[in-house]
Amino acid sequence: MSEANDRTLSLERTFDAPIQLVWEAWTKPEHIAQWWGPKGMETRIIAHKFAIGGAWKYAMTMPDGSEFIADGVYKDIVELKHIISSANFRPMTEGVEIQAYFEAAGDKTNFRFSVVHPTAEYCQQQEQMGFMNGWGSVFDRLSEFVGK
Template sequence: MELEGRQLKMARIFKAPIELVWEAWTKPEHLVKWWGPNGFTTTIHKMDFQEGGEWKLTMHGPDGTNYPNRSIYKEIIPLKKIAFEHFNPHFITTVLFTAKGQDTQIDWRMLFDTPEMLETVIKAHKADEGLKQNLEKLSNYLKSKK
């Protein structure tokens, strides 16, 4: 993981073909199985997976707290890139997909408006740890699909 001014970045290689990793990101029935930090579950209310489309979900914390999320897809390049704008807190997420033989590398970047906002989100919501856990949950989910 790398913190760079306004960015939280992480890369990881998954032992799964790019088509499966892409599907895990783009199909609600897969996404709900791994999205969110450890102990959280996710309900997807809307996932209009196209540029300009809205993505609304609620993450349910282990303590019963609900965390509504809203994003708009900004750029989608099949099997290569997903970018979306998240609101409240505001940041842009860019996820790059790269085939590495039968494996897939993901480069995940969250760009915040200010370094202070990034720091606040890390302190208040442990966004850095949550990102690590999210990637670990995705890895475990992909292993279960083989």
Template sequence: MKEKMETQNRSVHIARTLQAPIELVWEVWSKPEHIAQWWGPSGFTNTIHKMDFQDGGEWNFIMHGPDGKNYPNRSVFKEIVPFEKIVYEHFNPHFITTVLFEAKEEETIIDWTVVFDTAKMLQTVIKAHKADEGLKQNLEKLATYLSKQKPM
């Protein structure tokens, strides 16, 4: 709990119960052909250049904004615990994302936290890119994408 208090002013957090089994949620998070379909805020599309889904693996992609701008992204997966946790470090701007997964019968609880280096950096990213709203939209796109997938 102490860590949570220390990062509270420099993090964005969202949690939700998804109407899909954990195996399917994990698959759409861990496979580039899936994540390219739902990642990012509303109106964004993606081109995944590399997604080496393992500890130390790189994730390089471009988010294509509805405004026609391209937003290159580079991350490194720091910790992957199958069906439990994904931690990655994003560069420029720098932040650490932790996504926790919990199976609950045929549903999955997802707990998603993004921690920036400073409160000022978080506020800058919120002002420039609406990162807080973008995280909500990203999770909504994930839920919608999952609803269209065939059961495993």
């Protein structure tokens, strides 16, 4: 296993929606607010400049009223192919890179999401904290959103 693989956690999904719809769900703030964050959270868009070098910042409110801040800067965007960004999910996760890859599959979209951590140890810690369940819940919400 390569060193980068030791630092990366990934999820794959096939969404029952065309790639253009899934892409818009990821790139338009009014759509992001509808699905970003695990079930039970509400998301408010604070900043969203969808361009390389552009910053994004979202506030996620838990049912108990506590708030988490997610932010980052877009590093690379290729329309209908991928979005790569730095990311922090304070206070749980900081200093990671998120990568979202999109591939058209007829009227469906194959999707791969990866989070690259600064160290293998941090990656293992994040996995043990519930990475798969947390992001799995987020992408369940995205699937429901694009399936409407």
